[in-house]
Amino acid sequence: MTRRQAALLRQAQIQNAIAQSRRKKARAIALAPSNKLSAPRLLMLTLLTSLLIMLSWGYARATEIQRVVSDKGIEAWLVEDSTVPIIAIDFSFTGGSAQDADGKAGTAAMLSSLLDEGAADMDSQAFQTALEDNAIKLSFDAGRDRFYGSLRTLTPNKDIAFDLLAKSLQAPHFDANPIERMRAQWIVSAKRKLTDPDAIASRAMRDALFEGHPYGRDTNGTEASLARITRDDLVAMHKNVMTRDGLTIGVVGAIDAESLKAMLDKVFAPLPESGTLQPVDDVEISKTGEFHVDFATPQTKISFAMPGIKRHDDDFFAAYLVNHILGGGSFSSRLYEEIREKRGLAYGVYSYLTDYDHAQMLAGGMGTRTENADQALMLVKQEIQRLGNEGPTEEELASAKKFLIGNYPLRFDSSSKISRQLVGIQNEKLGIDYFDKRNSYIEGVTLDDAKRAAKRLLDPSKMLIVTVGQQIKHADATPDKPAVSASASVAAPTAANDNEPKAKVGVN
Known part of the structure; x- marks a missing residue:
């Protein structure tokens, strides 16, 4: 990155950081549960956000990418910087909402909201408490063609963070109560879209362009399709999508290549080598x-x-x-x-x-x-x-x-x-x-x-x-x-x- 680009970046970051802070505050108010976040939790999240901004200034100076391959063959691309004790990890698997079964649109979306709702030896409450107590930000999202995950942690908490990530990917519970709670939330969202002109237009456009094709489905599902999704559907999608053959990983922050290799083998190596994905045909955009x-x-x-x-x-x-x-x-x-x-x-x-x-x-x-x-x-x-x-x-x-x-x-x-x-x-x-x-x-x-x-x-x-x-x-x-x-x-x-x-x- 050139000096001129670095200067432009530093100038833009001040405004961007302010905007990000406002957006995050608005989102937190909109999505926060009825029980308020504890003062320590708020303090740690504030620190985490501040450190992420500080860390980004370092990348204005250098973004050297290392290709890291673990002992068990898991590859990640790493931008290493120890300026501040923060680690950011993003990853994706081949297979998103295009893998939803006919009549069950929203399966991948529901899966994305359930991976941190209890896993391995931890129920939903214990898992969420561990995330909160250690200021760990873990999230998942389903796109059309890929399934995404994201982890943000302070370096001193990396072992706990990697353990929670490993559990969420390798042994999610899919317990009945979280499934029904998340189903209800997705259905509320689906109902809101029925009166949103933007959503209606998007829906009509998908129907016209992709009729009969997986891209024609609503990524987040409809009220009826969400009601049809079973635990078995979620288990099957998890098994077929969370596999090593479709995995890509990006890591940024205070972690060296050797430590990253150990994390990759702990978190991703135990996943199946491959799964059974439904073939998706190419579509020519031809309707007028x-x-x-x-x-x-x-x-x-x-x-x-x-x-x-x-x-x-x-x-x-x-x-x-x-x-x-x-x-x-x-x-x-x-x-x-x-x-x-x-x-x-x-x-x-x-x-x-x-x-x-x-x-x-x-x-x-x-x-x-x-x-x-x-x-x-x-x-x-x-x-x-x-x-x-x-x-x-x-x-x-x-x-x-x-x-x-x-x-x-x-x-x-x-x-x-x-x-x-x-x-x-x-x-x-x-x-x-x-x-x-x-x-x-x-x-x-x-x-x-x-x-x-x-x-x-x-x-x-x-x-x-x-x-x-x-x-x-x-x-x-x-x-x-x-x-x-x-x-x-x-x-x-x-x-x-x-x-x-x-x-x-x-x-x-």
């Missing part, structure tokens, strides 16, 4: 048209998607820059300029590239008042058409490069981000030297490359569009007063409707 979900709200949620690009495609970084220019660059993007700045039709509009293991797409969206929805959507199509036909300008490309290169140090402004990045670049098979090479990939994109990628990606005729809100009609279209597009209309989902209406930190 417009679908409307009637929903009583003064705002209309607009979502769109079209075919994307694979991560290892030669045009990927050109496409990455083109997306930034279109809608990924927030305040500097074409969509923001046309829709927000010039006309005030929406507070925000965005686009992004998604690369699942078995599907790639360029997607985006915005929220706008219902009477402005058709005008805003017409402008989105126009800008996609224009950028696709003409490509970006030299100035736009240079500005996008400057932003994406200058902003890159923010990917390393906390130890947690670094450990997640280590896992991400392994999962994407980008190479251990990716951090050093990434900016050169951005810089190497020519204007011809960007124009070729824009022409390849951006075509309004390939768009699938979902709108959620009240349907209205307008007069004939002009560029600033478009007509309503012909579209299919479907009903908003209800609690009784398990089958929704049929209408991933990146490391880039």
